[in-house]
Amino acid sequence: MKILVIEDERKLARFIKQGLEQHGHVADLTYSGSEGLDHIAGGLYDLVLLDLMLPGQTGFEVLQNLRAFGLTVPVMILSALSDPERVVQGLDLGAVDYLRKPFDFNELLARIRVLQRRATMGNDVVLRVADLEMRLVSHEVHKNNVHLELTNREFALLELLMRRAGQLVTKNEIAEKVWAMDFDMGSNVIEVHIYQLRKKIDATGIPGLIETLIGRGYRLKTT
Template sequence: MTKILLIEDDQKAARLLKRGLQEEDFAVDAVHSAEDGEPAALTGNYDLIVLDWMLPAKDGITLCGELRARGLTTPILMLTARDGLGDRIAGLDTGADDYLTKPFAFDELLARIRALLRRSTLTQPPQLKVADLTLEPQSHVVKRAGQVLDLTPKEYAILELLMRQAGHVVSRQQLAERIWTADLIAIDNLMDAHMRNLRRKLDPVGMPRLIHTVRGQGFRLAEAADDDA
């Protein structure tokens, strides 16, 4: 199912948009600030982000620029009441893929979303790669040094999340919310068990470690790290 992240500070509008998109068979997560939107966007493996320009504290255009600076390639549809040519140019130059002015018809929003998703599918890289580790999102084939790894669905989900954020720390909280989603109570032991099994398969004896523990923060996938636990 296609996953959409909605970042909209107007909670009533967010509820209406979320409900409408869910009725069109999209899976939708809604947050109401840039502070919550940034970690969700970076770790949630979303297919598309719908981002409101006028957010509290940090506006949407600033968040958009920061997400692009972090290497996020997820399509972003900017929503705004600003309709000046300069505003549209600023939004697109910052990294938004499309721009929709409020008020808008829901059918037009759907058309813009579907167009962006089609474009994204055509340009999506067929493979994620870190050092000699490769992951193919479409086939779910994972290889280390050319050897296919036999991963469970949870191990694959953890690895894909880490690879999409390669070089950046993914916290335990982010892993719990994105991989387990439901019951976050007493999840640490289960997470550690999956991580041990994944590391055993990913990093056999004699090969450089790729998954690193960052004390007090979480995990990072990288070729090397000097802050391992």
């Protein structure tokens, strides 16, 4: 899963990010409600872990604004505010779960697995471009009915390209939507991931689905 952590306690935020990535998730961090809301609006997230006592906007305000903007990403609240009234308020505003701090990290992982199972029981969301098929809930990609093994970053990168199929996707957009806010634009990480993704996609059919537009970015061809 690609998860956004909105937590102003930076040490705790980094701990959560490290733990999630050790268990196969992709995690981004923001440290205020306003930044978090901007990140959700511009990113492709499967889950948001949301603190309540945040600068900029409180977690409750983030939830209200998410729903007002029609954004349906699942939100799990992580908060030291444990009185029943706050829990009820968070759930009524649209959160799918509420975990009280301090929490055991294994419990957090277990609750995330529950959310994954719930999503899998529903209808999967499928993206199709040319002979590529991506199932967002079950996290599967096929090309010409051949299953492709992708890393979490490769999956997120391909999802972005497929959602924008036929359109230019700039390196800045990829850094913002697939990687964390503090991404080093001087690195060649994106190029390396594009190269690896091309090898996997082109290995099972006609090469060249991902175009490089020199000096501008990348485009996924629709045919």
